[in-house]
Amino acid sequence: MSVPHALLALLSEGPTFGLRLRQEFEARTGEVWPLNVGQVYTTLQRLERDGLVESDEEGADGSQKRYRITAAGATELATWLHTPPDTALPPRDELIIKVLVSLRLPGVDLHEVLQVHRRHFVEAMQHCTQIKARATDDDLELALVADAELFRLDAVVRWLDAADSRLKRRPVRKPDEVAVSSPRSARKATVWG
Amino acid sequence: MTGVIELRGVSKVYGSGAAEVHALRDIDLTVGTGELVAVMGPSGSGKSTLLTIAGSLEDPSDGEVLIDGLLLSAMSRNDRARLRRRSIGYVFQDFNLLAGLTAAENVTLPLELDGIGSKAARVLGLQALVALGLDGHADRFPDELSGGERQRVAIARALVGDRHVLLADEPTGALDSANGEAVMRLLRSAAEGGVAGIIVTHDAQLASWADRVVFLRDGRIVDQTARPASAESLLVPGPSS
Amino acid sequence: MFRREWRQQVVVLVLLSLTVAAAVFSAIAAYNIASPISANVGNADHRITLASPDAGLLTSVAADLTTKYAPTETIWHAQLPVPGSVESVDLRAEDPQGSLSAPLLALDAGRYPIKPGEVALTNGVAATFGLAVGGKLAIQNDSWTVVGLVENPTDLGDEFVLTLPGDRRATQSVDLLVVGHDDVLHQSANSIRQFQTKEGVTGFSQSRGASDRGAAVISTLALDTVALLLVSLVAAAAFVVVAQRRLRQFGMLAAMGATNRQLRLVTIAHGLLAGLVSAVVGTGIGLIAWFGWSSRLESMANHRIDRGDIPWFLLVAGVALALLTTTAASWWPARTTARVPVVTALSGRPPRPKRAHRSALVAVVFLAMGFVCLAIGIDKTGHAKVIPVIAGLIAIVLGILFLCPIAIRALAAATNRLPIAARLAMRDLARYQARAAAALAAISLGLGIAFTAIIVSTAATPKATGGNLSDRQLLVRLGDNQVIPEQTPAQLAQLESTIAQFAAGLGGAVVYPLDAATSSPEAIAASGAPALIDPLGRPGQPIVGLAHRIPNGIEMSGGDMLYVATPEFLARAGVDISTIDPSAEVITSATGDLVLADIEPIKIRPEDMPAAAVQTIRDPGYTDQPKTFLTESALRSHGWVRVRAGWFIEADHAITSQQRADARDLAARSGLTVVARNTKRGLYVTRLIATAAGMLLALGILAMTIGLIRGEAGRDLQTLTATGATSSARRMLTAATAAALALLGSLLGLVGGYIGLIGGYQDNLKPLAPVPIGYLAVVVFGLPIVAGAVAWLVGGREPPVLARRALE
Known part of the structure; x- marks a missing residue:
């Protein structure tokens, strides 16, 4: 299950706050896979580091950072959506x-x-x-x-x-x-x- | 516990001597009102035979079958026929529609055989067809319908009127998953309305719609699942890949 | 399933072959049984018979004629009395080597007589005298040695003693066999005509007539065509089933690489082969049967039958017909089902039937053709021409065959309100249209024949106001229309009182004595005419009769009996005496060139005979009621004599059958004959038999074909049982199918029958007017009920191993 890509997908709809991202994610996946906030923020930082996402500065009135997808992120997202998972190896069942x-x-x-x-x-x-x-x-x-x-x-x-x-x-x-x-x-x- | 359908110690042997085949051995099965039981097993396990015996289409070699608490063996042939006309709905694996009758007439067949007038029967038949999404096809003949449509007509026939016993053999075999799910929802709601049903299948997804799944191997019941406790989430700890 | 198919196929093929065999045999047999030609004429064209009490005169007249009409052969006869009996036996001097008389003589045992004093006997004469070859025949003062046994092959009942030509005893009459001279001897129908010769010799001539072989062959061929059509239709139904099943089986083979075309060819070839085989085998069996049994038919035919006398042309036509019907029956269903794409056939669904209006058009065309052919083929007098009649029959049957699918579909559509099982039966009939139509056509044909028989026999039945006599009348006759036996006054008085007693016993009966006219005894003696014998062998007087004049002679046979008019009888016949012309000689309802004929015309040529002065009266309507009278004045002017000829009795009530029987007893004892109203009881029996036979035939065909139609319904029966049908629903299926086919078959048979009959009677439709509603209704309404009831009783078997097959 690829959380980074899922977040990219959510961001492709429009810039949003980290907390909102988490809520959206859970709603979209039927609340089957609960994410904790820390996992969300860690993932977002990693995405930012890879240049797939960029963020606004923290607002002065204490409002959350807004994240938005980059062009590279959009390309990465598209590639991910269209690439089926690797089926070469049988699962270690x-x-x-x-x-x-x-x-x-x-x-x-x-x-x-x-x-x-x-x-x-x-x-x-x-x-x-x-x-x-x-x-x-x-x-x-x-x-x-x-x-x-x-x-x-x-x-x-x-x-x-x-x-x-x-x-x-x-x-x-x-x-x-x-x-x-x-x-x-x-x-x-x-x-x- | 008394149920709508009861098989007590039912066995069935075909042939004799060296060619003897034990299709069923000492089956005990009870299905209560509003309960759907699925019977799973590999081919040759005797699941179809179980269904025909439960449906009074065949006699067991040993043991008793009770429907609504009445011993089938004590009934005359005419009484059993009446049971099939009024109480039991049977879905065959190959639908078994009469090619000479329209879809609506096929659905109302048990009612008309019972003497209900064709007008009144047609009303009930159309209700059943609507429930299965076939109201536009009521006056078509089976050879004008697709395989999936024919299967749904067969199911409609098994549900028409207020029969409360349902015996189905692979009722979704010819259906795609959307239609198959629709049928199973319908059967579930029928069960909620009080129908007691046995569904024979080798499809686990189909069987999962039942309240209880019974596993048949070599003519015996070897296992059965528990009634699932209602759960709020899909996150049930279990073996994961 | 394959094995079941084989058995059914073999049954059908056997049925076809046997029908062909029966057709071939019956055609040859009919041809040979029908009398080939006039039995007495041999190879000649005419036979002149002369008789005279003066042997010398006879010999010279015969010699003259022999020269005049050369080449001729003569056969001399004499009647020899059988000792101790009133009977006599024919002594016949005939040359066994004569070419013209050759067909009339054959040797059974021993040899022909070659020396004076030798004779050969027919076996009847030998039995009468108790003689065998080598015995001695002694009659009066003569004695002959029997050297052989002979027969007349053209008339096995002809009994005679064969002697050498020139036997001095054979001089009473002579037959001259003449070839040619048709203009003089006037070849016409088989009647015996007077022949003009010298005074003192009576002569009659007879010509070789047309054989009735043609009529016999036509009727047999027509019957054979019908039988062939019937069996072929049943066979066609069976072949449809086989072809459809086969295609389904072949569907699986197709998956293994056999092409569609190959499979179709196999099916069609199989059909063709079946047809050819049954036609050829059937013909073979028929011919073998003919060669084996032809001798047994000789006694039925009363003449010898030549085994090799096979009408090859007709046989070829018959075999061609058989080939046509059997091959069509086997090949056509195969072809039509083979045309269906194998994939569709694989699905198990029967092929979609053709459009209705195309079938209807074809049906109408065929029925019209049949009507026209039969109208052409049967003329006013009822004579039939082979080819149009048979073509017409086939066309009508085909027309009905094409109507069948429409009829079935119409019935299926009309029965939507019936209970479910009956409805299903009708729909199934419409679904398996090809085989149902063939079966229905067979049933219609069978019933059509029965209906035709019923209608025709009704048409032939005399109505209440027709017939030979009314039901209150009896005609008692002494002698026949040519000879009145001599009666002494005492004998006559006895007869009168017997008749009076009988009439008194009838109640309210009036007796009208009837007299005929004969020449005076002196005139008879002077004419030298031989003594005449009445049917009972008593010597009698010749009657004056009313005859029609025809070229070169007068036609006496078939004329009305001439009675002397009495005022009472004329009044009874409704003739006003005052209206009778005094100069009239004959009062009659007959018309034409009429002459009064007695023994005198032997002297006068027919063209010189004066026409009778005739007063015409209304025809009384009954054919045997006296309606031709000689006036008293004519009687006197010709010098004729009255002689009692019979009595006409009219009762005041319908004469019962017991009274009729009493009259017959009385007549037998007194040497009289009695004629009563011809009840045509035979026709009534015909109608009953036709009705019963038709229904039985239809039931038989139903029994054979219902298995074919409902045979595919095994799965449906299982479904029905699983949804809770009881045996009564299953029975209802078979019963409804049987009743529907019976009803449709009756209606279609009626339609086809009437189209054919109206075509045949087209010149005069009046006889068809009385419609035998009773009989027809019995079949049209009764047969479906009977068929349904029988099917109900028989058709309730529970399908075996019910659910397992369906669920596997």
């Missing part, structure tokens, strides 16, 4: 590691492990859906965020189903067999880079 490890552990019913996780994720999805269900038509941001979470969880659940069916089809192997071969470890190495 705790769940995947659990499953990979459990493949060879004796006395572990992998199906049960998968089911526990599945249930848990589905419960989480139920929760998400409940919130989405209660959101009104105006809550576009809330819906988007809820959907994002749902799809993410859905993907995991689907992977669990796929894992289940692969496991069903695998040949039965004794737990103390250790199948180690160079090509296999080499493949692993490239995956994890």
Whole structure:
């Protein structure tokens, strides 16, 4: 989640005060990601240092500093908006590691492990859906965020189903067999880079 | 606890001898008024069979099915047919619309079979179609509708009138996410109106609309989720990526 | 599903082939059973029969004629009495090697007689005398050896004794077989005419008539066409189903790389092949059946049948017809469904039907063509020409076929208010339009035939004021229209009292004695005419008759019986005696060039005979009621004699069938004949049979085709059951479909039937005026009810393995 870029986006609408930025941010993201003020100001300073943002001087009557986006900032924002995140690396998923490890552990019913996780994720999805269900038509941001979470969880659940069916089809192997071969470890190495 | 739909120790075996297939083993499931239960499981887990047995379309090899507290096995064929006309709404996986009837006529099919006059039935049918956003298509024939529209007609048929049991098999399979969500909202509101429903699906997002998700594997119920406590925020601690 | 398809296909092909086989067989059989030519004429054009009690005179006259009309062959006859019986047997001297008489003689066993004293017998005569080859035939003072058994192949019932030409006993009459000389001998219809020869010899001539083979073949071909059309329509329905299913299956193959074009060609080729195969196989079976069974038909036909006598031209025409119908039935549905893009067919939806008004136009065109063809093909007298009639039949059937989709759609649109199951049935009919239309056309055809039979038999039924006699009248006759048997006064008195008794028993009956006129005994003796025999074999006197003069002779057969007028009967016939011209000789309703004919004309040439002085009266309306009278003055002036010929009885009430039966008994015992009102009971029975048969046929076709139409509805039945339909809804589907097809079939059959009939009767529509509403209503209203009821009872089966299939 890129807070600097999000702030840039907010500033691109018009110059504003730091506190206001925080309020706007939370409102726009359905209050899912609370930011503390310090985090906002630190980020703004960093942006200013990089020349993406500039600020007015502090007002004499104690009013807040006003920040505004620069041309460089606008370019940076545009680039960021149009660049999809890097998908080269698979995420270091705790769940995947659990499953990979459990493949060879004796006395572990992998199906049960998968089911526990599945249930848990589905419960989480139920929760998400409940919130989405209660959101009104105006809550576009809330819906988007809820959907994002749902799809993410859905993907995991689907992977669990796929894992289940692969496991069903695998040949039965004794737990103390250790199948180690160079090509296999080499493949692993490239995956994890 | 007594519910609207009850399966007690239901088992179903197909074939005999070496070719025996145990589709369901000793299923206990209760669905109360206003409750939506989702049944998830891989293909071959028996979820479709569970639905047909709950809907009185098939008899279990063992165990009992009760709808509204009435034993299905004790009912005559005509009584069961009446149940299907008046109380149960069934959504098939391939919609099963009658190609010779218009959308409105398809929706009012159970009502007209029950003897309700076509004018009165049409009023109820149009209500159901409007709820599913199909009021402009009432007099079109199924082969003039898209797949998604046909699915919604099938759902309308399952909700028409005041039936209070809903059995749905992949009710949003042909729908895009916007239409799918609209349908699920509708089913939720039906549940709030008192409909007890079982939804069979392999789609977790769909299942997440239910009050309870039941997991089926190899004909048995192996797990189920708890009823979600109402939460104010999405920030629930859990495994994160 | 593939296997089910195979079985159905085979059934349809077998049905088609058998129909073709039956058509081929019946056409050949009809051609051969119908009498080829006049059985007595052999290879000649005319046959002159001469008879005389003076053998010498006869021989010389025969010799003169033989020279005059050479080349001729002669067959001499004599009647030999059978010992111990009043019957006699024909001794026939015929040359077995004669070319003209060759068709009239065939050898069954032994050999022909070659020496005097030898004879051959027909097997009837052999049985009568209890003889076999090698036996001795003894009649009166003669005895012959039987050397063989013979027959007349053109008339298997002809019994005679064959002897050598020149047998001195065969001198009573002679047949001369003559070739040519048509101008003199006047070839015309099969009637026997008087032939002028010398005084003392009576002569009759007969010409080779037109064979009625043509009529037999036409009617058979027409029936065969109808049968072929019927079966082809049912087959077409089946083929539509197959073609549509096939395309769906092929859709999957298309995904694997087979092109659309290849798949379509396969379907069409399959259809063509089916049609050709059934036509060829059917023809083969028909021919084989003919060669196998032709001999059995000989007794039915009463003449020998030549197995090889196959009307090849007609056969080719018939086979072409079969090819046309069977191939069209199989290929056309394949072609139309193959035209549908495979992708659409894949979706399982039946192809969208063509526009309604195009079908209607085509239908009207065909019906008009059919009307015109039948109007041309059937003329005033009821004679039919082959090609127009058959073309007309086919055109009408096609016209009805094109009306079927419109009718189905109209019904579907009109039934929107019906309960849901019936409504669904109508919509399904409209959806599966092609096969439903073919099935409906078949049903309409079947019912159309039945309706035609009903209407035609109604038209032929005499109305209350027509017929041969009224229901209160009886005509009792002694003898026939040519001979009155001699009666002694005692015998006559006995007859009179029997009749009087019978009439008294009838109640309120008036008896009018009827007399005929004959020549005086002296005149008969002087003329040398041979003794005449009445139908019961009794010797009698020739009657004076009223005949029509025709070129070269007089036409006696078919004339009204001439009675001597009596004041009572004239009054009864409504003739005012005062209006009768005193110089009139004949009072009659007949018209034309009329002459009075007795035995005298043997001496006078027909053109010299004086015309009778005729007074015309109104036709009484009944054909057998006496309406031709000889005046008393004519009787006296010609020197003729009255002789009792019969009695006309009129009761005051309709004569019951019991009384009719009593009259017949009385007549049989007394050697009389009785004529009563012809109730044309046969036609009434025809109507009943036509109604029942038509309904059964329609039900049969329905049974065959309803499976085709509702067969695709398996999924729908599952849906219905799942939404809570009971078996009565399922039954209602089949019942409504059956009733709808039956109703539409009746209406369309009626339309087609009437168009055809009006075309055929177009010269004179009056006979069609009495519409047999009762019978038609029974079918139009009764058949749908029966069909619906039967379908209701039979169609309630719950679809198997209900939900699983639908949900997988």
